[in-house]
Amino acid sequence: DAGVTQSPTHLIKTRGQHVTLRCSPISGHKSVSWYQQVLGQGPQFIFQYYEKEERGRGNFPDRFSARQFPNYSSELNVNALLLGDSALYLCASSLSGPSGTQYFGPGTRLLVL
Amino acid sequence: AQSVTQLDSHVSVSEGTPVLLRCNYSSSYSPSLFWYVQHPNKGLQLLLKYTSAATLVKGINGFEAEFKKSETSFHLTKPSAHMSDAAEYFCVSSNTGNQFYFGTGTSLTVIP
Numbered sequence: 001d002a003g004v005t006q007s008p009t010h011l012i013k014t015r016g017q018h019v020t021l022r023c024s025p026i027s028g029h030k031s032v033s034w035y036q037q038v039l040g041q042g043p044q045f046i047f048q049y050y051e052k053e054e055r056g057r058g059n060f061p062d063r064f065s066a067r068q069f070p071n072y073s074s075e076l077n078v079n080a081l082l083l084g085d086s087a088l089y090l091c092a093s094s095l096s097g098p099s100g101t102q103y104f105g106p107g108t109r110l111l112v113l
Numbered sequence: 114a115q116s117v118t119q120l121d122s123h124v125s126v127s128e129g130t131p132v133l134l135r136c137n138y139s140s141s142y143s144p145s146l147f148w149y150v151q152h153p154n155k156g157l158q159l160l161l162k163y164t165s166a167a168t169l170v171k172g173i174n175g176f177e178a179e180f181k182k183s184e185t186s187f188h189l190t191k192p193s194a195h196m197s198d199a200a201e202y203f204c205v206s207s208n209t210g211n212q213f214y215f216g217t218g219t220s221l222t223v224i225p
Binding site for chain 2: 033035
């Protein structure tokens with residue numbers, strides 16, 4: 001079975017632009033979470049979606065938004081990009097709901113210039 | 114608030130010697146605890162998890178961790194380090210809600 005997939009793998013944007021990152025969970029998984037991992041740090045929780053509803057939000061500004069589609073794939077949107085948004089964005093899916101074991105995708109590396 | 118503290122940012126061991134990566138958690142109740150490994154340019158991989166069953170948890174690649182409530186610790190160990198174990202290791206806690214809390218990571222170097 002395929003694992004969690006994310007696209008694109010790498011992305012370069014300039015300040016003020018917006019970006020959309022995509023994630024496909026493992027087949028059968030209904031929960032998707034998004035994390036931001038700045039170089040040299042541990043991942044920070046951004047959002048969690050379960051059954052297409054937002055179930056959790058981390059301490060990120062409103063420039064960050066997400067949604068989950070009927071097929072359980074998800075998008076993370078970031079508006080008005082700042083240099084500090086440069087990071088590896090990780091998507092994770094879980095089978096047994098929000099508190100289940102999470103399986104991570106390879107991430108999307110975003111560079112904001 | 115819930116969090117985990119990884120006590121060492123860097124650990125170096127010689128190949129064939131034991132590995133100890135330390136993690137303390139803070140929570141008002143027993144959380145679910147995990148160890149993940151991240152190899153360079155690869156995704157996070159689950160090593161093991163504790164979910165209030167046995168306090169000694171065995172994971173993949175010979176790793177294990179012991180949950181000690183009295184010490185609020187969940188240290189990761191391996192009897193004999195291999196070169197392929199060199200990576201970044203994250204201790205993670207999860208409450209019954211919907212968030213995973215990552216530690217700051219421990220970089221493991223294995224010296225040949």
